[in-house]
Amino acid sequence: MYPGGSDKEPEPRAYLPDVEYIVDSANPFTWPAVGRRIRSLNPDLIVxxxxxxxxxxxxxxxxxxxxxxxxxxxVICHNVDDHEAAGWKVKLRNLALGDCKELFVHSSRHRESLGEMFPAASIRMHPIPAYDAFPAPDRELPRRAGTELLFFGLIRPYKGLDILLQALARLADRDFHLTIAGESWDGASAYERIISEGGISEKVEMVNAYVSNQSAANLFARADAIVLPYRSASGSAVAALALNYHKPVVASEVGGFVDIVAPGTGILVEAGNIDALAGALSRVMDGGKWYEPDAIAATNERLTWRSLASELKRQ
Structure with a gap:
């Protein structure tokens, strides 16, 4: 059911103090201990x-x-629906979420779609704030071009990596380098073929593996722009990471991106439109004033974990 290599962060968890790691989602024999711990805490709210x-x-x-x-x-729904959902997955999702009284999402568009799926539920929304608990960069990675681009996160078809590579193939004569950092659930051969046929093999680095938080910090620090060419999306942890590292975003006009990416913080393009994405990336490569650092800082001040917690607790 879970095609990734691991669902666990291999690094020390110093950035998450006072967390008890007692849940093993794949081992039901550990769940009774979770139940006993919850009862002993007597919480007002379970999330x-x-x-x-x-x-x-x-x-x-x-x-x-x-x-x-x-x-x-x-239940915080990071994905309202599995982006490549088979029928059995939809049924299992409905069984898990269908009679929940309170649901929480990270985009206004998915609050609407979830409301259509589960009209009896109370659904609240808050965009994902900057992941400010992530580590600072601990070394400076060498730059390889005038414009450093980053595609980060698990590689799945809905995230549109193929669209990004086709757009960059149209800009093969420009001075850029793309880092693709994340584990591919479906193999990398299709992407490698686009890279080769597009004549951009020397301009693309593909790290087809889980990327640790510290390595991610160093990659974000080097990047001039984070590219999120998704075909569909709910909220985006990658966009939240970009905010944390004060990096602008080039993203598709889908899901949670429309709630945080605006003039000043990045560029939105039509989902699936290769020409539009190529045009936006060309603008990034041109340099100049295509984003405002102050706008990114203002977004970080507006979208905080305190405001998210308040919305989460609200009845």
Missing amino acids: VQWWHVYWAPFIIWVKRLARRCGKRLV
């Missing part, structure tokens, strides 16, 4: 995360636990 159908059995179990304990439960 559980959803972003892949892999976690549906655990969420179903937590949902029943919350009812037995008489506790409020909010």
Whole structure:
């Protein structure tokens, strides 16, 4: 059900103090200990995360636990739907989320779509704030071109890496270098073919593996722009990382991007439009005043973890 190499961060978790790592979502025999810990805490609110159908059995179990304990439960839906969902995945998602009273999303568009799926639920929204608990860069990576671009995160078809590579192939004579950093769930051969046929092999580095938080910090520090050419999206943790490292974003006009990417913080383009993306990237490569650092700082001040927590707790 989960095609990635691992769902666990291999680095020390110093950036998450006072966290008890007692949940093993793939091992139901560990769940009773989670239930006992929740009962001992006697919380006002239980919060559980959803972003892949892999976690549906655990969420179903937590949902029943919350009812037995008489506790409020909010499910944060990082993906409203699996972007390449098979019919059985949709059914399992509906089983996990269908009778939840409170759901929480990170984009206004997906608040609307989730409301259509589950009209009886109370649905609240807050964009993902900057991930300010992530590490600072610990070394300066060498620059390889006038414009350094970064595509970061798990590589899945809906994220449009093929669209980005086709757009860059049209700019093959420009001075840029793209880093693709993230594990591909479907193999890399199709992307490697586009890179080769597009004549940009010397301008693209592909790191087809899980990227640690410290390595990510160094990659973001080097980048001049973060490129998110998604075909569809809900909220975006990568956009939140870009905010944290004060980097502008070139993104498709889908999902949560429309809530945080605006003139000053980046450029929005029509999803799937290779020409539009190539034009936006050409503008980035031209340099000049295509974004405003003050606008990124203002967005970070507006979208905070405190404001997210307040919205999450609100009834």
